[in-house]
Amino acid sequence: MSLGALISGDRPRSRLLAAALIAILIGLALAPFLFPGTRSVDTAARVCVFIVLVASYDLMLGYGGIVSFAHTMFFGMGAYGVALASVHLGRGFDALALGSLAGALAAALLAALIGLFSLRVRAIFFAMITLAVASAVAVLVSQLSALTGGEDGLSYRIPRALTAAAKYADGKVLGVRINGKLVNYYLVFTVSLILFMVLLRIVNSPFGRVLQAIRENDFRAEAIGYRVVAYRTAATCLSAVAAALAGATYAIWLRYVGPATTLNFEIMVDILLMVVIGGMGTMYGAVIGATLFVVAQNYLQTLLAAAGAALAPVPALPLLFNPDRWLLWLGVLFVLSVYFFPTGIVGRLRQRQ
Amino acid sequence: MADPILRLSGVSTDIAQYHILHGLDLEVPEGGVTMLLGRNGVGKTTTLRTVMGLWRARAGTITFEGRDITALPTPDIARAGIAYVPEDMGIFTDLTVEENMTLAAVSGPVDPDRLDWIFATFPPLRTFWRSAAGNLSGGQKQMLAIARAMAEERRLYLIDEPTKGLAPAIIATMAAALRALKAQGASILLVEQNFAVASMLGDSAAVMDDGRVVWAGAMAELAADSALQERLMGLSVERA
Numbered sequence: 001m002s003l004g005a006l007i008s009g010d011r012p013r014s015r016l017l018a019a020a021l022i023a024i025l026i027g028l029a030l031a032p033f034l035f036p037g038t039r040s041v042d043t044a045a046r047v048c049v050f051i052v053l054v055a056s057y058d059l060m061l062g063y064g065g066i067v068s069f070a071h072t073m074f075f076g077m078g079a080y081g082v083a084l085a086s087v088h089l090g091r092g093f094d095a096l097a098l099g100s101l102a103g104a105l106a107a108a109l110l111a112a113l114i115g116l117f118s119l120r121v122r123a124i125f126f127a128m129i130t131l132a133v134a135s136a137v138a139v140l141v142s143q144l145s146a147l148t149g150g151e152d153g154l155s156y157r158i159p160r161a162l163t164a165a166a167k168y169a170d171g172k173v174l175g176v177r178i179n180g181k182l183v184n185y186y187l188v189f190t191v192s193l194i195l196f197m198v199l200l201r202i203v204n205s206p207f208g209r210v211l212q213a214i215r216e217n218d219f220r221a222e223a224i225g226y227r228v229v230a231y232r233t234a235a236t237c238l239s240a241v242a243a244a245l246a247g248a249t250y251a252i253w254l255r256y257v258g259p260a261t262t263l264n265f266e267i268m269v270d271i272l273l274m275v276v277i278g279g280m281g282t283m284y285g286a287v288i289g290a291t292l293f294v295v296a297q298n299y300l301q302t303l304l305a306a307a308g309a310a311l312a313p314v315p316a317l318p319l320l321f322n323p324d325r326w327l328l329w330l331g332v333l334f335v336l337s338v339y340f341f342p343t344g345i346v347g348r349l350r351q352r353q
Numbered sequence: 354m355a356d357p358i359l360r361l362s363g364v365s366t367d368i369a370q371y372h373i374l375h376g377l378d379l380e381v382p383e384g385g386v387t388m389l390l391g392r393n394g395v396g397k398t399t400t401l402r403t404v405m406g407l408w409r410a411r412a413g414t415i416t417f418e419g420r421d422i423t424a425l426p427t428p429d430i431a432r433a434g435i436a437y438v439p440e441d442m443g444i445f446t447d448l449t450v451e452e453n454m455t456l457a458a459v460s461g462p463v464d465p466d467r468l469d470w471i472f473a474t475f476p477p478l479r480t481f482w483r484s485a486a487g488n489l490s491g492g493q494k495q496m497l498a499i500a501r502a503m504a505e506e507r508r509l510y511l512i513d514e515p516t517k518g519l520a521p522a523i524i525a526t527m528a529a530a531l532r533a534l535k536a537q538g539a540s541i542l543l544v545e546q547n548f549a550v551a552s553m554l555g556d557s558a559a560v561m562d563d564g565r566v567v568w569a570g571a572m573a574e575l576a577a578d579s580a581l582q583e584r585l586m587g588l589s590v591e592r593a
Contacts, residue, residue: 206455213445213456220443223405224501225431225459281447 006197008204012284014349021284024291028189032182033174043298045185047291048192049250054274055199055286056242062281063203064235065215067123069268070130073137074111074240076262078103078247080141080148083257086156093159100248104241111240115233138263153258162187162252184253191249195242200283202238211235212281270297277337279344288345296333300326356419358383358509358540359404364413365564366396366403373399375564376413381509386531386541388551388572391561392586397544398440400561401511404542405437406430418508432459434508438515440544442498446487450478450497453486457501471500474530492523499530510534510541516550528554552576560585 004011012018024047027034031044053075060066081103082096089095110133118129141148148154160166166180176182202208210231214221218228251257270293278289301323308321341348357380366374373396381387389397402408404415406427415423422430431437445453454463454471472479475496481489486497495515502510515531516524524547531554534541545551551558555572568575568585575581 209448209452209456212448216445216447217443219407219427220439220445221456222427223407223431223437223439223443224457225428226456227426227428 008197008201010200010204010283012350014346017284017288017346017349021287024287031189032176032185036176039298041181041185043294045188045253046250046298047294048188049246049253050271050274050290050294051287052192052195052199052246052249053243054271054278054290055196055283056239056246057271058275058278058280058283058286059199059203059211059242060235060239061275062283062285063208063215064211064232065123066119066232066236067127068130068236069127069265070111070114070134071239071243071271072263072265072268073134074107074243075247075250075267076137076141076257076259077107077110078244078249079251079257079262080154080247081106081244082248082251083154083156084147086158087154091157091159096158096248096252099251100245103248104244107240107244108237111236112233115236116229119229119232119236134263134265134268138259138265141263142259149258151259153256153261155256158184158252158255188249188253191245195245196283196287199242203283207231207234215281273334275344277334277341277344279341279346279348282344282346282350285344285346292345296330300329304329356383357381358418359542360416361400361404362414362416364400364403364415365411366399366408367411368399368408373408373564374403374410377561377565379559379566380569381540381542382557383540384538385556386535386543386554386572388555388558389542389544389561390548390551390558390575390586393546395561396564397561398513399564401437401439401513401542401544404430404511405435436502436505436507436510438498438502438510438512440513440517442494444486444489444494444497446485448486449483450486450489451482453497453501454478454504457504460505463504467504467506470533471503474503474533475500475526492519492526495519495523495527496530499527503530503534506537506539508540510539510543512541513544514546515543516545516547524550548576548582 012021028044028048032041035041035044053071057071060068078100082099085095085099085102089098114130114133118126142151144150160180162180162184164179164181166183167177168183169178203211210221210226214226214228214231222228247262250262254261274289274293275285276289277292278285278287304321304326305323308318308323311317311321337345343351359381361377361379364374364377365372377396377400379400389400391397399408403410406425410423413423414421417433417435420433422433425433445456448456477493478496478500481493486494489497499512499515502512512531515527519527528550531541531543535554543554552572558570558572558575559566560568560575562585568581
């Protein structure tokens, strides 16, 4: 299969973007060997999961023009699917598969229900409805503590083959232990890569073109003969399934789910920021946005600590670069990126070409 | 006389609190160009949008090939065989010319022979085939708008002011395209402010005033009677 077919003919259309995407792909593919250490591999796994999560949101927002605040709910449904299956069916791959499938199916059904009942109304009302449903589900999850573990969440055991306890080779290869944790990382990486390719295929299919047409002029798309509500509902369902599978993958990696890690509204805001920073309606924007954002989230504090130490002799400045101010700097970075890249980083790079 | 392909009987349409069409009666004969004429704001565009279901008729019935389409959803009306070219063209500017054309052919890929005919009618579309439609000039966008309607054979074409604001050379291209459509036996309901173009293309005409058809007859009869034109349409008619 040619490279063009693999990326569904959606070329980066910018050398700089192509170089950045290749660098990220290689970086993630070889993360355990290039950046050994629990924290860096954990960051790489989060990047993989968030690329899929943000790309699935881009399918709705960037390609379909649908503003939804329920994306973390679908993400959480996949994660809780895996957690509940693992808790009730016991440790095993069948529990992981069944939980992922059940989470994805539940997400698709709920997305279809929300879509069919509310995508007829104006965009702002749909956004409000998704916000209300997502808030209700988050409250429900925290209240049904007997089932969901409430605010404490659920910890569960995953197959031993995916944990550090499983050793696949004596000693180390390139300084890295070949154990179940490494296999787990490559499971996350592979599933994320496949899901991203599928999403790329969807947006570059005739279905994706109709979605773009609807985003631009829904009346015109109807007058040509396309059922706008059906297409928007289908996009919401596909996006929800991808988000749920990303959530399931995240749950397998973390071996824990809780409202703070999957259902929190802060994650929803993060997804929005990642889509905007990367570039809406580009798919590759999800890769750039998620990578920059997750890496900044995890390493900005370290960077600020180093900057603070370097600036120690200068009065006042170390206070500004205190690691506790990392959210302030993340905000500044966001404002700057929107100012300099109004169409997102990918949009800007493509304009330069 | 053969049954009309499109018939509007007593159609009334409101937009918010405004009553735009007041019991409109209109017949579009099969296989010819019917001009829908009248001053600005008399309800010509609303008539086309009501036929497409983009505005809903409050009263009256709309029949297309004998079938009541008054309450049908817009996509079903389009798939029944009616193409609509709105006044604002409705081009998908983020998509390429090719993608715009592909989307317009809802029942499958565009027939290669038909595409050759479209390219012969509108040569710039071949040149800018893979360019973003948003980068086209105003005239080229109008060409694309008409070409999209031509992407598949339709029974009826509703076209709203295709020559508005265009250079004379482009107007001639548009007129040639509409003549080619007519020669294929298509039925066309055309809203046009340019009376010279209307006279050249129209077989029959309906003149509207205040949301009603106030005169209907042969276009040649209207074109030959300047007093009638003056009485029906005042001085707003362009004599280009």
